Amino acid sequence: MLRRRLILGLAGTLALPLRARAHSYTHGDIAIGHAWALPSEVSGEGQAFVPMVNNGEEADELVAARSPVATQIELRRNNRYDDPPLSSFVLEPGRPLPMRPTARHLRLMGLKGPLVLDQRFPVILDFLNAGEIEVEFHIETTPGD
Numbered sequence: 001m002l003r004r005r006l007i008l009g010l011a012g013t014l015a016l017p018l019r020a021r022a023h024s025y026t027h028g029d030i031a032i033g034h035a036w037a038l039p040s041e042v043s044g045e046g047q048a049f050v051p052m053v054n055n056g057e058e059a060d061e062l063v064a065a066r067s068p069v070a071t072q073i074e075l076r077r078n079n080r081y082d083d084p085p086l087s088s089f090v091l092e093p094g095r096p097l098p099m100r101p102t103a104r105h106l107r108l109m110g111l112k113g114p115l116v117l118d119q120r121f122p123v124i125l126d127f128l129n130a131g132e133i134e135v136e137f138h139i140e141t142t143p144g145d
Contacts, residue, residue: 029056071110
């Protein structure tokens with residue numbers, strides 16, 4: 001019994017750094033998964049990703065985002081920046097809204113400094129019905145890195 005507790009305790013301790021890096025939020029009916037961003041290039045722009053799901057019965061929308069690290073954040077469907085940004089991301093009830101590089105993402109424009117690997121920064125997400133929530137984004141090369 002003591003040996004089993006020791007092994008389980010050690011396994012939990014070894015897993016702790018991974019669990020500590022993962023984070024999620026709940027804001028009303030909106031569940032927000034691990035928020036992350038790619039390290040930035042010298043260009044002054046970056047990409048951020050935040051998977052979400054609406055657990056409510058009514059649709060909601062992410063209508064805006066802002067952060068002290070960027071002068072502007074656009075809601076983008078893909079990396080084709082010659083297309084206009086989206087006015088919102090619609091969150092249908094029970095349907096996950098994934099984000100990933102080259103697909104749906106937040107385009108960070110006018111970065112006030114580089115996004116450096118392993119650092120974090122806040123973003124305020126503004127939902128049409130649920131209102132605002134501040135979310136911490138982790139700078140990683142892949143989610144959960």
